[in-house]
Amino acid sequence: MNAPAVWKWATATTLYLLVSFAFSWPQVTSPFDLVVARHFDPFDAWWVAGRPFGAWINAFSDETAWPLGQSLGKADSWVMVAICSVLRPIVGPGGALAFLTLLGPVFTALATQWAAERALGARYPWSIIAGITFGFCGLSATAVLEGHVYMLFVPWMPLLVADLLAARDGSVTAARRAGLWWALCLLTSAYTGMNATFAAGMILVFGGGPKLPRPHLRSVWWFALICALAGSAYAAGFLVNTNNYRVASADAVLNTVERWQSGSASIASLLAWYPNLDLNLHSVAPCLSGVAIALAVFGVPSRGMRVLALVAAALSLGPTFRLVSGQGGFPWIFSLFADLPGVEWFRFPVRLAHLASLGLAFAAAASASTLARRAPLVTIPLLIASILEPIIIMAMPWRTMTAPAELPDAYRVAPKGWAILDLYPRFEGRGSDLDSYFGGVSCMYQSMHRQPILGRCLDTTLTGEPRTILSNWVTTRVLDPNNATEVLTNVEFANQLGKLGVGSIVLHVDAYLPGDAADLRTGLTERFGAPVVSTNGGERTEIFVNPMLSASPLSREAALTAWTNFENPA
Amino acid sequence: MVLAVAFLCLLSVAGAQTPAATATIPEPAAAAASAVAENSTVGSETAGTQAILFQVAATSSGVYDRFELRLDRLGASETLYLSDDGSLGDTPGDGVFAAVSTGPYARTVGVEIFAWQSNGARQLVYASIVRTNDINYSVISWQIGSRPDGRAERIATDWPGDSTVNADGLKVFVVLGWLAITLAYAGFAAGRRRA
Numbered sequence: 001m002n003a004p005a006v007w008k009w010a011t012a013t014t015l016y017l018l019v020s021f022a023f024s025w026p027q028v029t030s031p032f033d034l035v036v037a038r039h040f041d042p043f044d045a046w047w048v049a050g051r052p053f054g055a056w057i058n059a060f061s062d063e064t065a066w067p068l069g070q071s072l073g074k075a076d077s078w079v080m081v082a083i084c085s086v087l088r089p090i091v092g093p094g095g096a097l098a099f100l101t102l103l104g105p106v107f108t109a110l111a112t113q114w115a116a117e118r119a120l121g122a123r124y125p126w127s128i129i130a131g132i133t134f135g136f137c138g139l140s141a142t143a144v145l146e147g148h149v150y151m152l153f154v155p156w157m158p159l160l161v162a163d164l165l166a167a168r169d170g171s172v173t174a175a176r177r178a179g180l181w182w183a184l185c186l187l188t189s190a191y192t193g194m195n196a197t198f199a200a201g202m203i204l205v206f207g208g209g210p211k212l213p214r215p216h217l218r219s220v221w222w223f224a225l226i227c228a229l230a231g232s233a234y235a236a237g238f239l240v241n242t243n244n245y246r247v248a249s250a251d252a253v254l255n256t257v258e259r260w261q262s263g264s265a266s267i268a269s270l271l272a273w274y275p276n277l278d279l280n281l282h283s284v285a286p287c288l289s290g291v292a293i294a295l296a297v298f299g300v301p302s303r304g305m306r307v308l309a310l311v312a313a314a315l316s317l318g319p320t321f322r323l324v325s326g327q328g329g330f331p332w333i334f335s336l337f338a339d340l341p342g343v344e345w346f347r348f349p350v351r352l353a354h355l356a357s358l359g360l361a362f363a364a365a366a367s368a369s370t371l372a373r374r375a376p377l378v379t380i381p382l383l384i385a386s387i388l389e390p391i392i393i394m395a396m397p398w399r400t401m402t403a404p405a406e407l408p409d410a411y412r413v414a415p416k417g418w419a420i421l422d423l424y425p426r427f428e429g430r431g432s433d434l435d436s437y438f439g440g441v442s443c444m445y446q447s448m449h450r451q452p453i454l455g456r457c458l459d460t461t462l463t464g465e466p467r468t469i470l471s472n473w474v475t476t477r478v479l480d481p482n483n484a485t486e487v488l489t490n491v492e493f494a495n496q497l498g499k500l501g502v503g504s505i506v507l508h509v510d511a512y513l514p515g516d517a518a519d520l521r522t523g524l525t526e527r528f529g530a531p532v533v534s535t536n537g538g539e540r541t542e543i544f545v546n547p548m549l550s551a552s553p554l555s556r557e558a559a560l561t562a563w564t565n566f567e568n569p570a
Numbered sequence: 571m572v573l574a575v576a577f578l579c580l581l582s583v584a585g586a587q588t589p590a591a592t593a594t595i596p597e598p599a600a601a602a603a604s605a606v607a608e609n610s611t612v613g614s615e616t617a618g619t620q621a622i623l624f625q626v627a628a629t630s631s632g633v634y635d636r637f638e639l640r641l642d643r644l645g646a647s648e649t650l651y652l653s654d655d656g657s658l659g660d661t662p663g664d665g666v667f668a669a670v671s672t673g674p675y676a677r678t679v680g681v682e683i684f685a686w687q688s689n690g691a692r693q694l695v696y697a698s699i700v701r702t703n704d705i706n707y708s709v710i711s712w713q714i715g716s717r718p719d720g721r722a723e724r725i726a727t728d729w730p731g732d733s734t735v736n737a738d739g740l741k742v743f744v745v746l747g748w749l750a751i752t753l754a755y756a757g758f759a760a761g762r763r764r765a
Contacts, residue, residue, distance in 0.1 A: 392748060403704075
């Protein structure tokens with residue numbers, strides 16, 4: 001690499017790093033022990049990053065969802081699992097997640113810039129518009145806020161497009177590389193794989209535009225072969241783990257169209273963030289770049305990329321064309337597919353806007369390069385505006401929230417090797433995100449105390465998990481023993497929990513209204529004795545240690561047998 | 571690759587100085603159940619102070635003239651009287667009642683909101699557990715008048731600090747303005763190129 005090239009990439013990298021630090025501020029100030037996000041999934045991501053899974057595809061954690069166990073088959077991203085497996089021993093789970101949060105967009109932006117220059121002839125510094133537009137797009141902001149940090153590390157998507165366009169001359173090497181990028185997209189997440197498949201399909205059928213014809217048939221065969229092999233392996237893993245996937249959830253009462261609507265863009269959310277988009281559960285704010293839209297509209301080249309962006313943006317609107325999220329509209333493209341079998345697996349049409357951002361990024365960079373040939377000074381404000389857009393349009397980092405990754409001290413007295421039952425109330429309706437939030441926090445705690453817990457950590461379905469079942473059992477017998485199916489003495493109560501391998505109950509006091517917490521404390525104290533109390537990590541925690549434990553911890557097999565009898569009493 | 575290696579080196583160095591979240595937890599002095607003393611307390615509070623701004627937007631209800639909020643933060647109870655006099659730097663008389671509570675960081679707080687009518691009648695309009703979201707500063711907002719039962723409903727807010735739904739609309743207008751300007755400017759630039 002010659003000196004100008006080194007200078008170019010060093011400058012671009014520095015710029016992307018600065019934008020990234022601002023984008024996820026204040027993550028860079030505290031990468032190890034601060035959760036910077038907004039919703040509940042970052043805590044589960046912490047668990048994935050912090051769990052020392054013994055193996056790969058068939059990895060299984062005995063110590064989660066005790067005694068049933070938790071398969072890693074539900075993991076959203078195998079790329080994230082692999083990166084965290086490598087980084088965790090060096091920098092811990094917080095550092096591994098910070099790596100993805102802080103450097104993921106930088107790698108993605110650099111790859112997009114490179115691809116725009118190589119495949120579409122964009123010129124530096126205008127190619128930076130491509131890097132910013134895709135690396136720091138609206139769904140990147142969503143990834144930070146929802147804790148899906150693997151979505152930030154997707155250099156494979158622009159590389160896939162670049163290599164498919166390069167394969168128009170029949171290059172087998174480019175086709176093989178494109179197959180590899182497609183497989184990595186699929187391993188990054190199922191939605192990224194769908195975006196990659198959609199992009200590849202568009203390019204294979206229509207090409208990249210007037211001067212970018214379709215790939216040569218020889219390249220297509222190679223690409224298809226690699227995709228078939230990788231896709232088959234992924235599908236096999238998916239089917240093997242079907243039983244570990246969502247079986248029912250709080251929104252199961254919604255029909256397909258209603259579910260899609262909550263995960264779809266609207267015209268307003270495609271253009272900008274507004275506060276209501278962050279209120280509950282998710283941040284469905286794809287926020288396309290205004291500068292990129294303007295450049296794509298007025299640009300001459302890269303018609304194929306503009307079409308790609310337009311079609312993807314139209315699909316991201318889901319089943320209903322709406323001006324503003326949460327309001328009425330008229331039936332749109334996805335409504336045609338609502339009755340097809342299996343579509344319930346696809347929940348977030350908005351994720352297709354990721355591809356719209358990529359198409360816009362390429363189109364904008366190529367367009368700006370063309371404009372700049374005749375009027376560079378006039379084009380400079382557009383470059384500056386695109387760099388500012390992640391702040392102006394997406395309101396990052398004002399949307400990020402912080403929480404400490406700190407274990408309440410009370411967990412220290414939990415008997416070693418015995419399971420911990422985290423006691424939280426159930427929340428329904430619009431408060432249901434608290435259910436997921438507390439479940440996620442409990443999982444993050446497990447990556448620190450490393451004792452078995454009864455909650456699931458990779459499944460958003462709370463009904464049916466051991467924690468929910470046993471919490472209901474305990475709560476009923478403590479608060480309303482006369483209405484329980486059987487009357488237990490304090491010793492029988494403790495023995496039943498001991499048979500299931502539960503060594504302690506952690507009452508998360510602040511999750512309850514004060515009266516309920518006091519009643520639970522009184523009832524548990526009668527049965528287990530006085531709790532050990534701590535007030536740190538942002539909550540009051542009271543741990544009640546089971547007084548009827550044997551000297552050595554119960555084996556999982558014994559607990560599993562007891563659990564089967566518990567769920568199916570004779 | 572160089573970037574990744576440099577990042578790892580930095581994190582490793584910093585990790586040597588900062589206790590990572592996965593640091594081994596010290597073994598309890600007496601973990602056995604028999605050693606648990608009555609109501610023993612372990613550890614210490616998380617350092618730092620968290621300010622929570624509570625807002626109740628009653629811009630369209632016209633029924634209530636003051637609000638009282640009972641807060642339970644880490645077991646400490648506090649009663650806040652929400653005001654609309656502009657004392658918090660907001661617009662006086664705009665129908666958005668607000669109060670600030672400062673204390674140790676809490677992941678969640680218990681909140682009860684009572685609304686007072688001008689005839690002295692009091693009504694409980696909200697009671698639940700609420701996430702605070704941020705370790706330093708949180709804004710938690712409700713709206714009165716949007717539900718037929720008269721109860722308060724959580725709404726989004728926090729930037730630039732107003733809680734009314736109209737403000738959400740304003741932000742959309744700002745962005746549409748941004749888009750219009752960039753479109754116009756790009757059109758101007760394209761026109762120059764063609765000329």
